[in-house]
Each structure stands twice: as C-alpha cells, then as structure tokens.
Amino acid sequence: MRSHRVVITGFGAISPLGLTAGKMWASLCEGKSGISRITAFDPAGFTCKIAGQVPEYRIQDNVPRSHRKAVKLMSRDIELSVIAANEALVHAGLVTKGIDPEKVNIEPQRVGVNLGAGLISCDMVELAPAVAASVTDGAFDIHKWGKEGLELVTPLWLLKYLPNMLACHVGIIHDIQGPSNTITCAEASGHLAIAEAAQTIARGDSDIALAGGAEAKVNPIVLIRQCLIKRATTQGNDEPAAACRPFDAGATGSVFGEAAGVVILENREHAESRGAKIYAEVVGLGQSNNINPAYERLEPDGKGVRIAIEKAMAEAQISPDELDLIVPHGTGIPADDLAEAQAIRAALGETTAKIPVWPTKSMLSNTGAAAGAVDVIAAVCAIRDGKIPAAKNCDRKAEDCDLNIATEPREMKIRYAMSISYTYGGQTAAVVLKRPS
Amino acid sequence: MAERVVITGMGIVCPLGHDVETFWRAILAGKSGVARTTIFDASTFPTTFDAEVKNYDFTKFTKNPKLHQHSDRGSAFVLGAAAQACRQAGIAVETAEPADGIDRNRLGIYLGAGEGSVDNDVFFGAILEAWDAQKNQMDWGRWAQVAFGRMDPMRELEQEPNMPAAHLAVFTGARGPTRSCLTACAASTQSVGEAMAMIRKGDADVMIAGGAHSMIHPLGITGFNRLTALSTRNDSPQTASRPFTASRDGFVIGEGAAVLILESLSSAKKRGVKIIAEMIGYGSSSDAFRITDMHEEGRGAIQAMTAALADAGLSYKDVDYINTHGTSTAENDSIETKAIKAVFKEKAKGTPASSVKSMLGHLIGAAGAAELITCVLAIRDSIVPPTMNLNDPDPALDLDYVPNKPRKMPVNIAMNESFGFGGQNDVVIVRKWE
Numbered sequence: 001m002r003s004h005r006v007v008i009t010g011f012g013a014i015s016p017l018g019l020t021a022g023k024m025w026a027s028l029c030e031g032k033s034g035i036s037r038i039t040a041f042d043p044a045g046f047t048c049k050i051a052g053q054v055p056e057y058r059i060q061d062n063v064p065r066s067h068r069k070a071v072k073l074m075s076r077d078i079e080l081s082v083i084a085a086n087e088a089l090v091h092a093g094l095v096t097k098g099i100d101p102e103k104v105n106i107e108p109q110r111v112g113v114n115l116g117a118g119l120i121s122c123d124m125v126e127l128a129p130a131v132a133a134s135v136t137d138g139a140f141d142i143h144k145w146g147k148e149g150l151e152l153v154t155p156l157w158l159l160k161y162l163p164n165m166l167a168c169h170v171g172i173i174h175d176i177q178g179p180s181n182t183i184t185c186a187e188a189s190g191h192l193a194i195a196e197a198a199q200t201i202a203r204g205d206s207d208i209a210l211a212g213g214a215e216a217k218v219n220p221i222v223l224i225r226q227c228l229i230k231r232a233t234t235q236g237n238d239e240p241a242a243a244c245r246p247f248d249a250g251a252t253g254s255v256f257g258e259a260a261g262v263v264i265l266e267n268r269e270h271a272e273s274r275g276a277k278i279y280a281e282v283v284g285l286g287q288s289n290n291i292n293p294a295y296e297r298l299e300p301d302g303k304g305v306r307i308a309i310e311k312a313m314a315e316a317q318i319s320p321d322e323l324d325l326i327v328p329h330g331t332g333i334p335a336d337d338l339a340e341a342q343a344i345r346a347a348l349g350e351t352t353a354k355i356p357v358w359p360t361k362s363m364l365s366n367t368g369a370a371a372g373a374v375d376v377i378a379a380v381c382a383i384r385d386g387k388i389p390a391a392k393n394c395d396r397k398a399e400d401c402d403l404n405i406a407t408e409p410r411e412m413k414i415r416y417a418m419s420i421s422y423t424y425g426g427q428t429a430a431v432v433l434k435r436p437s
Numbered sequence: 438m439a440e441r442v443v444i445t446g447m448g449i450v451c452p453l454g455h456d457v458e459t460f461w462r463a464i465l466a467g468k469s470g471v472a473r474t475t476i477f478d479a480s481t482f483p484t485t486f487d488a489e490v491k492n493y494d495f496t497k498f499t500k501n502p503k504l505h506q507h508s509d510r511g512s513a514f515v516l517g518a519a520a521q522a523c524r525q526a527g528i529a530v531e532t533a534e535p536a537d538g539i540d541r542n543r544l545g546i547y548l549g550a551g552e553g554s555v556d557n558d559v560f561f562g563a564i565l566e567a568w569d570a571q572k573n574q575m576d577w578g579r580w581a582q583v584a585f586g587r588m589d590p591m592r593e594l595e596q597e598p599n600m601p602a603a604h605l606a607v608f609t610g611a612r613g614p615t616r617s618c619l620t621a622c623a624a625s626t627q628s629v630g631e632a633m634a635m636i637r638k639g640d641a642d643v644m645i646a647g648g649a650h651s652m653i654h655p656l657g658i659t660g661f662n663r664l665t666a667l668s669t670r671n672d673s674p675q676t677a678s679r680p681f682t683a684s685r686d687g688f689v690i691g692e693g694a695a696v697l698i699l700e701s702l703s704s705a706k707k708r709g710v711k712i713i714a715e716m717i718g719y720g721s722s723s724d725a726f727r728i729t730d731m732h733e734e735g736r737g738a739i740q741a742m743t744a745a746l747a748d749a750g751l752s753y754k755d756v757d758y759i760n761t762h763g764t765s766t767a768e769n770d771s772i773e774t775k776a777i778k779a780v781f782k783e784k785a786k787g788t789p790a791s792s793v794k795s796m797l798g799h800l801i802g803a804a805g806a807a808e809l810i811t812c813v814l815a816i817r818d819s820i821v822p823p824t825m826n827l828n829d830p831d832p833a834l835d836l837d838y839v840p841n842k843p844r845k846m847p848v849n850i851a852m853n854e855s856f857g858f859g860g861q862n863d864v865v866i867v868r869k870w871e
Contacts, residue, residue, distance in 0.1 A: 003638075045581030073728050108725065109740060117619070119552050119597055122656070125575055128568040131561050140561040142655060146481030150659050158660025159728055159858070163598070164620045168859030171723040177740060180723035180861045181627055184550070184598040184619040192616050196631060199638060205721075205744070220577060220584075228590035287614035287640075288542070289606040293504040296594055307542055307612050311640075425599040426606050427615050 006198040007436065009276040010092025010264035011377045012084040015364055016052030016257050020087055024364070024374065025381040029389045029409070033241035033363050035255050040218045048232035050240040051218045052257020052365025054080065062086055064098045067173050073159050074169060077120050080260035080370070081166040081214035082173065085113075088210060089174065092264040093276055096174035104175075105274075112178035112206040113171050114197035115262070116189025116213025116369040117163035121221040127153065166214055178206040183369075187329070188421045189213045190261060190372030191429035195285040197265050207270040212373030214260030217366075226256055229296040229424070231333055244366070245393040246330030246359035247337050247401050254331040257365030261373030263380070280380045283416070284316030284432030296424040298336045302343030304428040305329075305420065309347035312430035318416055320351035323432075325382055325417035326403075327375045330359030331366050334398065340422070341401040356406035358382075362392040372421040376431060379417040383435045387411050439637040442716045443705050443870060446528070446698030447810050448521030450514040452488035452691050453797055456521055461814050464822045465843050469675040469796050471689050476653050477557065484667040486674035487653050488691030488798025490514060500531050505604050507591035509553030514694035514803075515601040515649035516608060522645065523609065526698035527710050530609050538708040545613030545641040546602050547632040549624025551650035551802040553596035554657075559587045601649040601694070613641040619802060621857035622762070624648055625695065626805030630719030630865050632699050642704040650802030651692035661690060666766060678799075679826035680763035680792035681770050681838045688764040691798025695806035697813075712870045714813045717850075718751065720744025724860025731768055731860065735776030738854070741862035742780045745852065749866045753781045756788060756866070758821050758851040760808045763792025763838075764799055769856065774834045789846070791839035795825040805855040809865060812851035816869045819847050 013020065016034025017027035027034070034052045043049035059071050059079045074082070089096055095105045134141055134149035159165060164182040171180055179200050183193040190213030197211035217223070226232040233253030236243020245251040271278055288311065290304035298305065313320070328340055345352045360378055367374060382388055390409040397405060415435055422428040449456065452470025453463035463470070470488040479485050495513040496502040498520035505516060520530065528544070529535035567580035594600065599617040606615060614635055620627050625648025632646035652661070661667045668687035670677035678689040705712055722744060724737035731738070746753060762773055778785040793811050800807050815821050820843050827840035849869045856862045 041575070042577045045578035045585075047585075070728055109722070112721075113723065124564050124580070128564050128575060129570075129573075131564045132568050132570050134561075135565065140558070140565055142478050142557075143481045145561075145655065145659075146479060146483075150482065150662060153659055153663050155663045155665075156729065157663055158657075159664070161660075162619075162621055162858060164857060164859050164861055165728065167620075168723070168728060168861065171725045171860065172727065175725045177723050177725045177737065179721035180620070181618050181631070181721065182620050182861070184617050185602075185615075186597055186599050196616065199634065203634060203638065220580060224581065224584050224588065225590075225593045225596075228585075228588055229594055230590075287545075287616070288612045289546070289615045291606050291610060291612070293607050295600065295603050304612065311542075423599065424594065425597055425603040427599060427602065427617070 003202045004204060005268035006201045006265050006282045007268045007271050007278045008263050008280045008380055009266045009271050009278055010088045011380060012087025012091060013261040013374050013377050014054055014080050014083045015259035015374055016054055017364060019055060019057055021377055028363055028378060031390055031392050035240045035243060035365050037240060038218060041220055046223055047227050047234040049237045050243055050255055053218050054258050063173060073156055075120050075160040076216035077117060077214050078166050078169050080216060081115055082169055084260035084262040085170045085210050088262040088264050098173035108175045108177040110178055110207040111176045112180060112197060112200055112209040113167045113176050114181045114193045114209055114211045115166045116183045116193040117166050118215035118369040120161045120163060121219045122161055170210060185423055185427040186425055187368055187371050187423035188427040188429045189369035191421045191431055194376060194431060195429060198282045201265055201267050207267045209265045210262050211265050212262035213369040215368035215370050216258040217256040217368050218258050232256060242393055244332040244362045246332045246362055247398055247403060247405055248394045249396045249398045251332045251334045254333050254366045257367045259367035259370040259374050261370050261377050263376060278436040280383050280433040281436060283434045284312035286311030286430040288428045290422055290426040290428055298339040298422055300339055302339035305340055305343035305422050306347045308428040308430040312432045316432040320348040323355050323416050323418055324414040325379060325388055326355055326357045327379050327419040328357055328359050329421045330361055332361060338400055341403050345402060353404055355404060356388050357403040358388055358391050358406040375419045379419050379433055383414045383417055383433060386413050441702040442633045442636045442699050443702050443712045444697050444714045444716060444813060445700045445705050445710045445712060446522035446526030448518040449695045449807060449810055450490055450493060450517040451693035451797060451807055452490055455493055455517060464793055464796055467823060467825045471674045471677060471798055477655055479658060482658055483662045483669050485671045488689055489653060490693050504607055507595050508604060509595040510651040510692060511550055511553060511649040512601045512604045516604055518694040518696040519605050519645055522696040522698045539643050541610050541612045543613050543642040544611040545635060545644045546605050546611050546615040547628040547644055547646045548602045548617050549628040549648035549802045550598050550601040550617050551619055551652060552598050554654035556592050557655055605645060620861040621859060622801055622804055623855040623857035623861050623863040624802040626853060626855035626863040626865055627721060629697060629806055629809055630863055633716045633719055636699055636701050642701050644699045645696060646699050647696035647806035648803035649694035650800060652801050653690060653692050676826045678765045678795045680765040680795055680824055681831055681834045682827055683829045683831040685765045685767060685770060688766055689798040691800045693800045693803050693807060695803050695810055697806060714816055715868045715870050717868045718745040718749025718866035720748060720864045722862045726860055728859055731772045735772045737860055737862045738773060738776035738856055739779050741864040745864040745866050754784055756850050756852050757848045758815055759788055759790035760812050760853045761790050761792045762854045762856045763794050765794060770834060774836055777836060786836055789821045789837050789839045791822055791824040793822050809853045812853050812867050816848045816851055820845050
C-alpha cells in the first residue's frame with residue numbers, strides 16, 4: 001500500500017493570546033500571558049479564580065450568511081472551532097463554499113475534517129429557569145421537570161452540546177464532505193485528531209483535512225471538576241500571569257482556558273501541484289496509554305508518554321540529535337511534569353540535555369482538546385521563523401527535572417520539532433514535524 | 438501489501454443480554470429489550486420507556502473491581518464486553534506478565550464512547566440553590582459552595598468520554614495506539630473502521646475496538662424528547678421501535694457496550710487463535726448539509742457506502758446483507774432507503790436490509806459495534822436477523838427489510854451502516870472467513 005506524505009499548508013488559532021494564529025505566535029514571542037482573573041462568571045467562590053480567556057469576538061462576523069441562523073446552535077466550543085477553521089482555510093489559500101461560493105478550489109469529497117472536542121458542559125443559566133420551574137417543597141422534582149421544566153428547554157438544546165457538532169458546523173459551512181471524525185480524548189484530542197487526519201491522507205482517503213481541536217474550558221462545571229480532582233492551581237489567584245509554572249520548582253497546578261487550533265493537512269503532492277506554501281511535514285505520529293488507576297494522574301515514570309515519543313521518533317526515522325525543539329504537554333502540575341520529564345529523558349536519552357524544551361501553557365493556559373493543536377501550530381511557527389521564544393515562569397527548575405527548558409529566546413534552524421500531549425484518562429500522543437526542505 | 442485484518446473476539450453487554458450468545462438468541466427469537474424506564478423516574482416525560490441493561494454486575498468480569506469502582510455505566514458495560522472479547526481472542530487481562538503472544542505496545546484501543554451521566558441530584562440541586570429568579574442570574578459563589586460540598590470528584594471525572602478507554606487500558610495493559618471518538622450514532626462503526634486502518638498501516642497488531650454509551654439520564658432524554666427524535670408510543674413500548682413502517686414515530690433509546698477484537702492476520706495465525714470473520718472495508722463521509730437534518734438524497738450515506746465498497750474492492754453486487762442504521766425515525770428510514778437504492782441499483786430490492794434496533798433499541802455510541810457483531814453472527818450462522826414490528830410497511834419504502842422473522846440464507850459479505858446526528862456517516866464491511 002502506497003503511503004502519501006502529509007504536509008501542513010495552513011493553520012488558524014483563536015486563543016487567550018488573540019483571535020488569530022499570528023497574534024498567538026507574536027504574543028508567545030513577546031512572552032505575554034493570556035491568563036487573568038475569570039470574567040465569564042464570578043469566580044470568587046472557586047478555589048481557582050483564573051483562566052485563559054479568549055478576547056471578545058463576534059461569531060456572526062465569522063460565518064457566511066447562509067449559516068447565520070445556525071449560530072444559535074453553537075456552544076462556545078463550536079464557535080471557537082469555526083473561527084479557527086476559517087482562518088486556517090484562508091491561510092492555506094483554499095476557497096470553500098463558505099469563503100466564496102464563486103471561486104471554490106477544493107473538491108468537497110476529497111476534504112476531511114477531524115476535530116478534537118471536549119465534554120461540552122451545558123450553560124447552567126440557560127437551564128436554570130427550567131430547573132426553577134420544577135420544584136416541589138423547595139426541592140427539585142423530576143415529575144415536574146418531565147411535565148413542565150422540560151418544555152422550557154429550547155427544542156434544539158441538545159445539538160449545542162454534542163461534541164461532534166464542531167466538525168459538523170465546520171463541514172456544513174465549508175461544504176466538506178470527506179472523512180469526518182471527532183476525537184474525544186480530553187487533553188490529547190488535538191494531537192490524536194491531527195494524527196488520524198494525517199493517516200487518512202496518507203492512505204489516500206482524502207487530499208486535504210482540517211484537523212485540530214477546540215474547547216471552551218472557562219465554564220463553572222469544567223473548572224470545578226479540575227479543582228475537585230486537584231489539577232487546577234489554587235495558589236496563583238493573586239498573580240495570574242505567574243500562576244502556571246510548568247517544570248518550575250514553584251509549580252502548584254494547572255490553569256485552564258479556552259482555544260481552538262486547526263491545521264490544514266495536505267497530501268504533499270497535492271500541495272505542490274497547487275503551489276501551496278508548505279510550513280512543515282508531519283513525519284512521525286506516536287500514540288500510547290498511560291496506565292494508572294489514579295485516572296487523573298500520569299503514572300510516575302511517564303511510561304505511556306515515553307512509548308508515544310519512541311513510536312513517533314521511530315516513524316520519523318530520526319535520532320534524538322536531529323530534534324531541535326520539544327513542545328511538551330507541561331501542565332504545571334508538579335507530579336505530572338516530573339513524570340513527563342522522565343518520559344522524555346527515557347525516550348531520548350543523553351541527548352535530551354541539549355534539546356530546547358518550550359512549554360506554552362504558562363502563557364496559553366491548558367486548553368484541553370485544543371491544547372495539542374495550538375502547540376503544533378506554535379511549533380510550526382517556530383520552524384517557519386527559525387525561532388524559539390523564551391519559556392515563561394520556569395525561573396527555578398524543579399528538582400529532578402533535567403530537561404533543557406528554553407528560558408532564553410533563541411534563533412536557530414529547527415530541523416525537527418516534537419509536540420507531546422497526554423491526558424487524564426490516559427491517552428498519550430507525540431507528533432514529529434519536519435522543516436520543509 | 439497492507440495487513441489483512443480479522444476479527445478474533447467479540448463481547449457485548451446490552452439490553453438483550455450480557456453475552457454474545459444470549460444476545461443473538463434474543464435477536465433471532467425477535468425479543469424486545471424495551472420496557473419502562475427504571476434508571477430514573479421518567480413517568481411524566483414525553484417518553485417513558487427505553488432499552489436498558491438490567492441486572493448487570495461488572496464486578497463479575499474483573500479480579501480488581503476496586504480499580505473500576507467509580508465506573509459510570511459506559512465504563513462498567515465496556516469492561517464486561519471487553520472481558521468476553523478478550524477471553525475469546527485469548528488476550529490475557531489483569532496480569533503484569535501476559536503470555537498471550539501480543540506485544541502490549543502493539544495492543545491498542547479504539548472506542549466510540551459517550552459522556553457519563555450527570556450526577557442529577559447534585560447538578561439540579563446546585564442550580565436550584567444558586568438561581569436568582571428575580572435577577573435572572575446565577576449566584577456563582579453560592580453554586581460553587583454547594584457544588585464543592587456535594588460533588589464527588591471521581592464521579593465528575595467519570596463523565597469524561599475517554600474514561601471507558603481508560604478503564605480498558607488498566608484492564609488489559611494496552612500500550613498501543615488508543616483513541617476515543619464520539620460521532621454521535623456513528624461512533625462505534627467509526628472506531629472499528631479506524632482501528633482496522635491502524636492495523637493495516639502496521640501501527641498495531643491487535644485492537645480492542647467498539648463502543649460504550651448510555652444517554653439514559655434526565656438531560657439526555659430531555660434533549661432527545663425536545664428534538665422530538667424519540668418515539669412516544671408509551672402505550673406499547675415493545676412495538677415502539679418499528680423501522681420502515683408507516684407508523685414509525687421516532688427511535689427508542691438504548692444503552693450498552695460492544696467490543697470486537699481486530700487483529701492482523703499474521704498475528705492471529707502466529708497465535709493460532711480462531712478467526713471469526715474478516716474486516717474488509719471502511720468508509721467515512723460527512724453530509725455537509727444541515728445540523729438538524731440528513732441530506733435529502735442521502736448524499737453522505739451514499740458516499741460512505743461507496744467508499745467502503747471501494748476500500749473492500751467490491752461491487753454492490755457482492756453484498757449479501759445490509760445491517761441498516763434503521764432508527765425508526767421518519768427521516769432516517771426514508772433517506773437510508775433512498776441511499777441504498779442509489780448504491781445498490783437493480784440489486785437494492787434483492788438485498789436483505791434489516792434493523793435490529795427494532796429489538797435492541799438505539800445504543801447511540803455503542804450502536805455500530807453491536808450491529809457489526811450482528812453482521813458477523815449472521816455470517817457465522819447463515820441467518821439474517823429480522824426487522825421486528827414491521828406490520829404496516831411504509832408504502833414508500835420498498836426494500837427487503839426481512840420483516841418479523843429471521844431468514845436462513847448464506848451470508849458471505851455483510852455491510853453495516855451508521856449515520857450520526859449532524860451528518861457524520863460510517864460504513865464497514867465484513868466477510869466470512871474461509
């Protein structure tokens with residue numbers, strides 16, 4: 001079976017660091033933080049009161065007229081994915097029905113979409129009147145809900161919260177009819193969606209795929225879950241920009257946020273034949289499992305991450321000394337960071353000490369299903385510009401972490417870059433990107 | 438040459454039984470898994486019935502129930518289904534030193550799995566305490582206070598859709614590629630299809646593939662009832678799922694898990710394990726039409742079927758049996774019929790196409806894998822399962838839906854179709870192993 005080479009020909013991102021991938025990269029280079037006190041709701045009662053929030057946008061400005069009505073069916077996760085997908089398509093020079101129906105230059109059946117999505121939590125304000133109408137003697141009454149409360153829920157309510165609706169909205173707006181999937185592996189989703197979409201192209205089932213992930217984690221339910229399982233920091237509320245400290249001795253937990261990242265993956269020959277600019281080639285994909293009955297934590301030696309890295313390196317057929325950049329998952333949760341550091345070290349050996357490691361969550365926050373996708377985009381920008389920005393908030397490296405954290409910015413030719421992720425629940429992934437020759 | 442992919446194990450936990458043979462006997466006997474809702478009090482809901490997994494105890498399937506004690510329904514179901522499938526395929530579970538000839542780094546997992554159930558009392562209670570009806574706003578401080586006091590951290594974590602895969606990783610020690618997807622009602626046809634692609638590519642030797650889901654909780658039923666997608670035939674639950682009839686009025690929601698062990702032919706031969714059937718085709722597509730409706734002509738469904746046939750190197754003429762998506766909704770059954778006609782042309786009416794959802798209900802994320810198991814059993818036993826409750830055929834729908842009783846006939850090749858809400862379509866094809 002012939003396998004096609006897969007390249008990245010465009011990307012789009014909406015993140016706490018701006019409404020476009022360009023803004024995100026510029027802010028990362030400046031060392032800006034996208035983390036601040038939560039404004040989406042009053043966080044005073046939460047142990048963690050900070051998050052990475054996307055600046056204001058108007059979704060109506062980001063969908064074609066034909067899809068305006070469907071905006072009311074979009075949860076915030078869906079909105080973010082739609083905005084990033086638009087940017088990515090335009091960036092790649094692809095014209096779809098949703099961009100300009102007169103000048104379409106894609107073949108809809110040969111384009112796929114594969115997005116990672118989170119567990120979309122419902123908007124409690126939207127449900128509250130229905131809940132309040134279902135009360136007997138001061139308590140929630142399921143009988144009343146079935147008769148009366150239920151009627152107050154808008155008819156299409158469920159459709160806002162099905163994770164596959166990200167890919168469906170994007171597909172409908174742009175008339176994308178090829179293979180479509182929704183990966184729901186929490187913080188590993190972005191990478192795994194990119195991996196699967198790349199494989200779809202490699203085996204010839206599509207020529208182009210929109211791949212990545214989106215999640216809006218600035219929601220009371222999402223936040224409280226991360227507080228309850230003790231992943232969110234409770235110590236950084238007074239100084240949000242310094243709160244998320246991957247691999248730092250003073251790390252106290254992660255900070256959550258919202259984002260979407262979408263890359264355009266393309267069959268290399270297809271990209272070349274249309275003269276598209278190639279930003280990177282996807283050369284190695286590795287996946288495995290963290291096996292830990294403490295499901296919310298990485299196993300102490302990070303074995304599942306190690307295996308994913310080893311597989312990605314084997315597929316890329318490179319040796320560690322060809323790797324010039326690692327973007328780790330680096331959440332700021334001390335035990336998980338340590339386990340990840342050990343995994344990287346175990347997979348790459350002595351050379352690890354020489355490879356710059358640049359965690360982004362100190363600035364971008366942990367954006368769940370989008371995290372891997374925005375990290376891949378950051379790595380692609382680093383390759384394109386030959387530049388590794390400075391890691392933030394790693395002032396004093398954690399004891400036992402022997403990674404080479406890129407605390408100083410540097411300019412250098414990046415031959416290969418690796419982006420890593422793992423998640424509570426266990427899935428792990430690593431993606432190796434190659435500088436186009 | 439890509440690896441050929443075979444099925445070496447199957448397991449199921451569903452409303453018709455907690456093992457494959459019980460399930461299959463029930464299907465062939467035309468039994469219904471549908472009854473009044475018991476998981477929560479749905480007596481005042483527009484729909485008061487469903488297809489539930491009853492009297493199920495996952496601890497029978499594990500030596501270490503403590504490692505899975507917080508499992509939500511989906512995770513509990515999938516542990517049982519995977520335990521059966523692994524036993525049949527000779528895959529060692531719950532051991533640090535598996536002697537089954539499978540490299541753990543090449544044993545992967547791919548599930549189509551849904552979210553866990555919301556902890557209702559806490560969820561509704563906290564909203565109620567924090568809602569200020571006068572100001573029309575939530576008091577988030579109050580909400581947080583109540584929620585921090587009452588929410589169980591592990592129960593909250595178990596709502597994540599990747600948790601069923603997490604439990605299987607712990608159960609089997611799988612270190613190979615692992616993913617979880619959720620393309621609504623198509624999820625576990627997609628997971629099996631993508632798992633096959635992973636083996637073909639050489640990324641894994643063995644994949645534990647399938648689905649696990651339960652949306653039988655107040656918010657899930659509320660959502661589907663508001664969409665008017667569920668049957669409301671409350672006076673006759675067991676005949677409510679009636680695909681392809683003139684009187685069909687919606688689907689009947691079910692729950693469960695179904696797992697298939699996919700394996701490279703070389704691994705299966707090397708291990709000397711019995712081969713049950715061969716996976717030969719997979720196609721995925723999107724409607725790109727409307728969030729709320731399928732494409733009128735079934736464009737996406739046609740493309741997925743066509744792609745699966747091409748992948749298998751087959752013509753529509755080669756297919757002996759179609760396991761339809763057949764949900765018993767007005768829209769699906771009519772558009773699916775059109776799509777089958779478009780693909781199967783002159784052979785459309787001559788190819789049996791039945792819906793086991795008439796008995797099983799719609800297992801949503803787990804539906805595709807459960808129905809693929811049905812296809813494999815149809816091949817094994819040379820008998821096609823019926824569409825039950827088909828007493829008043831819709832005059833506009835004129836395929837051979839195998840009404841009301843199973844049919845003895847040789848089945849060499851079977852096609853399984855699943856179409857997800859929002860327009861994601863997946864089709865897989867299996868062949869008899871000889």
